[in-house]
Amino acid sequence: MVIVGERIRRRRKELGLTLRELGKRAGVSAGFLSRLENGQISPSLDTLQAIATALDVPMFYFLNSALPQPVVRAGERRRLTFPDSRIGYELLTPELNAQMMAVLIHVEPGGRRITPPLSKPNEQWMYVLRGRMEINVDGNIYTLDEGDAIYYNGNLLREFACIGDQDLYIICCIIPPAL
Template identity: 30%
Template sequence: MTNGETNGVPDPTEDVLAGVGPRLRALRRARGATLAALADETGLTASTLSRLENGRLRPTLEQLLPLARVHGVPLDDLVAAPATGDPRIHLRPVRRSGLVMVPLTRRAGGIQAYKVVHPPAAKASKPRPRTHEGYEWFYVLNGEVRFVLGEEEFRLGTGEAAEFDTRVPHWIGSAGDRPAELLALFGPQGERAHLSPAEPGAPLAAP
């Protein structure tokens, strides 16, 4: 019996685990994080992280859970490659601070697309403008949006769009009595800022 085979039959688990390392490396590099920084975030050692990325260490659930949390992706995305030849997109909503974010792209790095659903104004938190590296664009699919940018405030309705430098303090929320649905595009730093958990009111700036 050879490695990766059971009773002479190839073990599909080995193929799945073999793909974990490259995905972990791509996710870390997309965030611009070093092994040392990732070690601080996950509690794993830099040596362990390096061995996982290089395929020299078989990943365990205890190692993958903090990595999935820090990278802001479902555990399934770490251990299973997208189905080839299937054009369907399997959407997995991510919930953060009252928002629902549905990833529309699966590749690591580059511009990321999300459908973002903001709760009705009555249930939204008080505006707390934040900053981070990057540039953002959003289009209002449904509802009405309250958009704070620096010292200015705007109201955008269905079919309107905005683009801005995210280094300027900004806040986006629903302006009506129903949820506001947006299509948002942003790069790795913006993706990290929107998906990383933060204390309410805490400044959100890329390191």
């Protein structure tokens, strides 16, 4: 996670924030951020999301990337995996400065993602490729099966989960990028 730490440091300095200021915004200690920036520890999914929100960037910003190409090859996707959460993300779009971001989300059975409020409004669309999911949008619970899709205001997403015993694969499009 050295690359992640370096990217966090670079973005923090671009914004002129101290470790303490960023920590306050993200809900973590300055010491934690220092160890993270120096590659000594790895963040959880929720912590990385909180830091990304505090720095006003999508989580994928922290991954090393080459110059964008129009084609994103299956074996060359930027990935974020968090074994403790049973959820993994793969970026399907080549650059983060675009108006839209598409992500392949893989959720193992029993995996659940509780989403914190995002820093800016966005629109989101999810399509279930395989598996079965439960999604909470503004207190409304929906069950989606393979082939189902849902469109919603991203700020109203509360959580989603893989239900059943089969892995869940979702394509999620976000406008503007905010994951």
